[in-house]
Amino acid sequence: MPDHAISSRTVAVIGGGPAGLMAAEVLIAHGVAVDLYDAMPSVGRKFLLAGKGGMNLTHSEASAAFLSRYGSRAPQIAPMLQAFGPDALRAWVHELGISTFVGSSGRVFPTDMKAAPLLRAWLKRLRDAGVRFHMRHRWLGWDEAGNLRFATPDGEHKAQSDATILALGGGSWARLGSDGAWLPLLAQHGIAAAPLKPANCGFDIGWSAHFQERFAGQPVKAVVASCVAADGIEYKRQGEFVVTGTGIEGSLIYAMSAHLREQIIRQGNAILTLDLAPGKTFERVLDEVSQPRGARSMASHLQSKVGIAGVKAGLLREVVAKEDYAHPHKLAQAIKALPLQLLATRPLDEAISSAGGVLFETLDEQLMAPAMPGVFCAGEMLDWEAPTGGYLLSACFASGRSAGLGAAAWLQAKDPQ
Numbered sequence: 001m002p003d004h005a006i007s008s009r010t011v012a013v014i015g016g017g018p019a020g021l022m023a024a025e026v027l028i029a030h031g032v033a034v035d036l037y038d039a040m041p042s043v044g045r046k047f048l049l050a051g052k053g054g055m056n057l058t059h060s061e062a063s064a065a066f067l068s069r070y071g072s073r074a075p076q077i078a079p080m081l082q083a084f085g086p087d088a089l090r091a092w093v094h095e096l097g098i099s100t101f102v103g104s105s106g107r108v109f110p111t112d113m114k115a116a117p118l119l120r121a122w123l124k125r126l127r128d129a130g131v132r133f134h135m136r137h138r139w140l141g142w143d144e145a146g147n148l149r150f151a152t153p154d155g156e157h158k159a160q161s162d163a164t165i166l167a168l169g170g171g172s173w174a175r176l177g178s179d180g181a182w183l184p185l186l187a188q189h190g191i192a193a194a195p196l197k198p199a200n201c202g203f204d205i206g207w208s209a210h211f212q213e214r215f216a217g218q219p220v221k222a223v224v225a226s227c228v229a230a231d232g233i234e235y236k237r238q239g240e241f242v243v244t245g246t247g248i249e250g251s252l253i254y255a256m257s258a259h260l261r262e263q264i265i266r267q268g269n270a271i272l273t274l275d276l277a278p279g280k281t282f283e284r285v286l287d288e289v290s291q292p293r294g295a296r297s298m299a300s301h302l303q304s305k306v307g308i309a310g311v312k313a314g315l316l317r318e319v320v321a322k323e324d325y326a327h328p329h330k331l332a333q334a335i336k337a338l339p340l341q342l343l344a345t346r347p348l349d350e351a352i353s354s355a356g357g358v359l360f361e362t363l364d365e366q367l368m369a370p371a372m373p374g375v376f377c378a379g380e381m382l383d384w385e386a387p388t389g390g391y392l393l394s395a396c397f398a399s400g401r402s403a404g405l406g407a408a409a410w411l412q413a414k415d416p417q
């Protein structure tokens, strides 16, 4: 229902990813004029990329487990998800004419797994509602009079707004538009941010040339990975990952990447421990390894007795010292707990998402920066992180909605009827 008190107001939404588009939708529904600016020729590029590998919108798990995915930022994300959680998000997607389903992992996808039909329907609805889109407008900050400055193909443009939503994304995949260049712009105005760091990322190991040549690109399936986080708690998870030319990546690695990244920052490297034979006890593996092998090589013995071959066998050869490889007890230990030493995260630009960003402590509960009244922040540019599984988009949509509602309420409070 349009709010007549604020209908003469204009809000600038800068950034046309899921967070900015959601803020625009909420604001236009309140009757304010909405100008949406984006640096790129079209909006939602990262959203579309997310759809390439199967758009995972959200997750169907119970709310306590869902919230725990946001780690130390769960308290700040909780109110936003209470207002617009996974069920509300799915209902909203259905309203756009897109059906969804819950996969066997509990993840929620559009039925066709794609992002493009959803984005198309959403943009049509926003345009029909009156949102004005300004593409190729790269925000440069504010001038001394408080106007928004944009670099455009026709030179610098300035714009005024009664409130501004910044939804500029994180720092990964910069070619899709989000490059983190806003960090110093906000710092100049007292909006504090933690440095951006790669999240849901791969790691460098420094493979030998032989291993890299033979196994780069190969999946390592059915392993249990574990690591010890800063709080001393051991995190363990079964899954699969991929050997890359420089190290490892893939869903299992992303799921543990925040702990591994922090370990590297603290101590210069991180240890990821792999159980290469998760279905078997140590005793059983030891028994299998210790059986007489006759003239057989250790490689064919491992394959026939323990079922370890290919890239798993390659990993053993790569990590286990030559003398230990011939020692049944030490080899069995390595099969059940192979320590991979990770040297560095892959660069932020390659990561699925970013950790770090605008500190919640610099914002109020409506996501407005009191240092810049009328300026709100939303989406991945805020200082939270989460694993893949739909948690990223869920918090982007929810925070975009919160910022939009916050801006509408702020304008209303400034301008009561």
Ligand SMILES: Cc1cc2nc3c(=O)[nH]c(=O)nc-3n(C[C@H](O)[C@H](O)[C@H](O)COP(=O)(O)OP(=O)(O)OC[C@H]3O[C@@H](n4cnc5c(N)ncnc54)[C@H](O)[C@@H]3O)c2cc1C
Pocket: 014, 015, 016, 017, 018, 019, 020, 037, 038, 039, 040, 043, 044, 045, 046, 047, 049, 050, 051, 053, 054, 055, 056, 057, 058, 137, 138, 139, 140, 167, 168, 169, 170, 172, 173, 176, 177, 178, 179, 180, 181, 182, 351, 352, 353, 378, 379, 380, 381, 389, 390, 391, 392, 393, 394, 396
């Ligand atoms: C390969 C890949 C797969 C993914 N898959 C999933 C998935 O399946 N599920 C999931 O939940 N998440 C997924 N994500 C993460 C998800 O896409 C992001 O978290 C989400 O898009 C962030 O939304 P946002 O609106 O905060 O920012 P973005 O989507 O990054 O949008 C920010 C916008 O701001 C614009 N912008 C930036 N700076 C400026 C500026 N100075 N001036 C003007 N405009 C500017 C950008 O051009 C961009 O359009 C994936 C990410 C990647 C890279």
